[in-house]
Amino acid sequence: MFINAIAAARFGMSMTLGRPFHRRSLDRLIEGMRAALEEFGEIRDDDNVLAGAALDPGTRRLVQGRRLRAQAVRALETPYYGRLFDRLGLDPGELTAESIATIPVTAKDTLREDPSAFVRRGGDPVHQCGTTGTTGRSTMIWLSDDELHLIASLSAITYFQSHMVRPDDRVLIAVSPRNRIAVHATAFAATAVGASVDVTGMVEPEAMLARLSAVQPIPGHKPRTSVLTAHPSYLAALVETAEALGRTPADFGLERVIVGGELLTTGLRRRAARLFGDAEILENYALTELVPFAAGRCERSHYHFEPATCLVEALDLDDGRPAAGGAPGTLVGTPLPPFRDTTVLLRYDTEDVVRLLDGPADCAMGNLPAVAELLGKRRHAVRHEHGWTFARPVAEALEALDAVPLPARYGMRATTGGVAVEAVVRSADAAARAKVEAALADRGVPLAGLRLVTDPDDLRSPLPLRCDLREGDFAARRALVPAGGPRP
Amino acid sequence: MTLSVIVVYGFAVLATLGSWTYFRTRRIARPPFGVMNLSDVAIAMTGILLVPFLYLWLPLPVVVVLVAAITLSALQITLEPVIRGAVLWGLCATLLGLDLALGLVVSVKGPAFLVVNNLIVVIVVVGVANLWAQSGLRASHTALFAAALVVYDAVTTWSFTVTLDLFVKLTKAPLFPLVGWGLTRVSTSYLVGLGDLLFVALFPLVMRKAYGRTAGLCALVAGLAALGLVFALVLNDVIGHTIPAMVFLGPLIVAQYLYWRLARGGERSTRQYLRADPLPARTPTLVTAAEGGEQR
Ligand SMILES: [Zn+2]
Numbered sequence: 028m029f030i031n032a033i034a035a036a037r038f039g040m041s042m043t044l045g046r047p048f049h050r051r052s053l054d055r056l057i058e059g060m061r062a063a064l065e066e067f068g069e070i071r072d073d074d075n076v077l078a079g080a081a082l083d084p085g086t087r088r089l090v091q092g093r094r095l096r097a098q099a100v101r102a103l104e105t106p107y108y109g110r111l112f113d114r115l116g117l118d119p120g121e122l123t124a125e126s127i128a129t130i131p132v133t134a135k136d137t138l139r140e141d142p143s144a145f146v147r148r149g150g151d152p153v154h155q156c157g158t159t160g161t162t163g164r165s166t167m168i169w170l171s172d173d174e175l176h177l178i179a180s181l182s183a184i185t186y187f188q189s190h191m192v193r194p195d196d197r198v199l200i201a202v203s204p205r206n207r208i209a210v211h212a213t214a215f216a217a218t219a220v221g222a223s224v225d226v227t228g229m230v231e232p233e234a235m236l237a238r239l240s241a242v243q244p245i246p247g248h249k250p251r252t253s254v255l256t257a258h259p260s261y262l263a264a265l266v267e268t269a270e271a272l273g274r275t276p277a278d279f280g281l282e283r284v285i286v287g288g289e290l291l292t293t294g295l296r297r298r299a300a301r302l303f304g305d306a307e308i309l310e311n312y313a314l315t316e317l318v319p320f321a322a323g324r325c326e327r328s329h330y331h332f333e334p335a336t337c338l339v340e341a342l343d344l345d346d347g348r349p350a351a352g353g354a355p356g357t358l359v360g361t362p363l364p365p366f367r368d369t370t371v372l373l374r375y376d377t378e379d380v381v382r383l384l385d386g387p388a389d390c391a392m393g394n395l396p397a398v399a400e401l402l403g404k405r406r407h408a409v410r411h412e413h414g415w416t417f418a419r420p421v422a423e424a425l426e427a428l429d430a431v432p433l434p435a436r437y438g439m440r441a442t443t444g445g446v447a448v449e450a451v452v453r454s455a456d457a458a459a460r461a462k463v464e465a466a467l468a469d470r471g472v473p474l475a476g477l478r479l480v481t482d483p484d485d486l487r488s489p490l491p492l493r494c495d496l497r498e499g500d501f502a503a504r505r506a507l508v509p510a511g512g513p514r515p
Numbered sequence: 516m517t518l519s520v521i522v523v524y525g526f527a528v529l530a531t532l533g534s535w536t537y538f539r540t541r542r543i544a545r546p547p548f549g550v551m552n553l554s555d556v557a558i559a560m561t562g563i564l565l566v567p568f569l570y571l572w573l574p575l576p577v578v579v580v581l582v583a584a585i586t587l588s589a590l591q592i593t594l595e596p597v598i599r600g601a602v603l604w605g606l607c608a609t610l611l612g613l614d615l616a617l618g619l620v621v622s623v624k625g626p627a628f629l630v631v632n633n634l635i636v637v638i639v640v641v642g643v644a645n646l647w648a649q650s651g652l653r654a655s656h657t658a659l660f661a662a663a664l665v666v667y668d669a670v671t672t673w674s675f676t677v678t679l680d681l682f683v684k685l686t687k688a689p690l691f692p693l694v695g696w697g698l699t700r701v702s703t704s705y706l707v708g709l710g711d712l713l714f715v716a717l718f719p720l721v722m723r724k725a726y727g728r729t730a731g732l733c734a735l736v737a738g739l740a741a742l743g744l745v746f747a748l749v750l751n752d753v754i755g756h757t758i759p760a761m762v763f764l765g766p767l768i769v770a771q772y773l774y775w776r777l778a779r780g781g782e783r784s785t786r787q788y789l790r791a792d793p794l795p796a797r798t799p800t801l802v803t804a805a806e807g808g809e810q811r
Contacts, residue, residue, distance in 0.1 A: 028555045028650060031548035059549025066550045066651035068786030 031059030092124035107144035150369035179215035194221030228498035232268035251280030260494035263434030276304030294426035329397040420470035445473030519697035519705035534716035541596040551650035593642025618689025624698035648720035658772035665765030711760040725782035
């Protein structure tokens, strides 16, 4: 307890002063929380070591300005920003949160082309961590071992405090193992809490459903998988397959499904809830490049994020200036010290479009900055004569319909008069067409052409889905390619 | 002398029964960082053992201010679940003020001062015993520490004359961490240290949590009986006047722990204890907080 109090004080000091976290103190905090959970069966809200970071907006801007400046000075030690500041004649020591716009936005492609150009000279890059790359090729960042440990430790602290994962849980990680940070942090955090962990990646839905239904008694844990972490499209594929196989809630022991990395639609939520019974579906938003920045949802469905880890901006899609309240904007993030010191990114363009809140957030997490909604990737959005159409309304419209198999597979492009949409439906008849048209119109999509197909391969330019990054195995391959050649 | 021993024993009984009742009816604000473990007991006990030396080394005004601050917070933390609001602060300030005023202005040997000071020590013992026990202190850790203290107490009391010197010097300033009576004359004076009282009061609580009501009551009766025996022996001049009480209490604590360990096996966690023996309904906050949604 005394040792843990010192560890908590060191943690707070690192947060306040922006100094690197003391690794052993992080371990002690986690050990203390584990001991408390085992002894008392609960972690109280006032055990929240991160709670000290809730500042009023004015102070927050000041602190963030100071941290931004510190990070920009560090950025001078990277080849990319060293050259950039030199070329622009910029002195990072003079930066404030207000003058941040003088730094040009760093594009995803720039990082993808040369991740090493963003590594600090004094850094200790040992872990190369990539994204699964739904926007094209995988984007990589380098992390030090201390950073990866910090990220995993922060996840563990979140699990302890949110009860998202409990000691008797059995956690199944079904995101792509290539998503190294997510897999590592989830496995570390779940085992820190005391849960058991199984990493499968995205295997064939039939195999996964069998695994979720399997009863395997192990000491101290529930008999079946109780927590599933997955991308929404893979969850959707599971729901679709399970419905086809006639599975019911009694076939599963799932209590919580943690999803992220893609848009989660209301329709999918509803259909997943129908399949998994009372399982809670928890959504978070995080991305490898800005790690450990993450956003969670409040009771009013906003996405709130911890401002200490990252300075977040939302920029207008057309002119790149700060987006207005209620308007869409591209999320641009600057990871702040003491969270990141190997790969330094300033004003990194996530290409994720969000809708800003219209006014102050009047919800339980109102003290944390928030955005109203995730709208999808900017490169999947369509600019047409009436404005922008994002993936969100199209996905929402399609996945709400039982006529559309999950996950919704679709493409969209600008055309005269609005957006042309192509989508997969169960049967491309007039009834389905009417339903899809009505659903898209309901969500304000200026539909100027609709092409319905029943075979996903017939889509001309579908949006990529993470669930297509399947893990192969020999049994699945044999099933797909029976003796005598491919099935018709 | 007889009266002094009876009065001091009375305060010891008050501290022990008070701690026992408090443990089942009040929820002390436990610190937020993890669980009370062996290193915490070691650190806290070192503190308790060092406080007397503070009296010897530091200038008196500094000691009084320092100890007053510690005492005030201890009183406040202990009484907070019992009394609330302005009354709480009023009572804490009154107790502290009376102790200081009587001790500094009248005498630290007078009965009025001793009643107040003994009462403060009793409240602090109740508070510390409950803070530790409710913070998840294990019986095994308590027993281990008692064993260590036996050695420390025996060495310091019998081999050196530290304890006696301390007692003499300690009783010059107010707020001393001892329960005493009859201090005006050496022949009638009788004192017992806060550390010893703490173990008598604490062990029943951790046994109550670890092995149940019977184990707790056994520890309570055994502790008070052992203390009574020590006092009786002193009174009848069977043993010397300066007694390391832990030498009698320690082995008793270790023996009880070993007995229950062998009879029942591993000890319960706080969660298991509260699930088996929910607290009386008039302290609903504790049960709901500890049991979460699983309360039946
Ligand atoms: Zn909110």
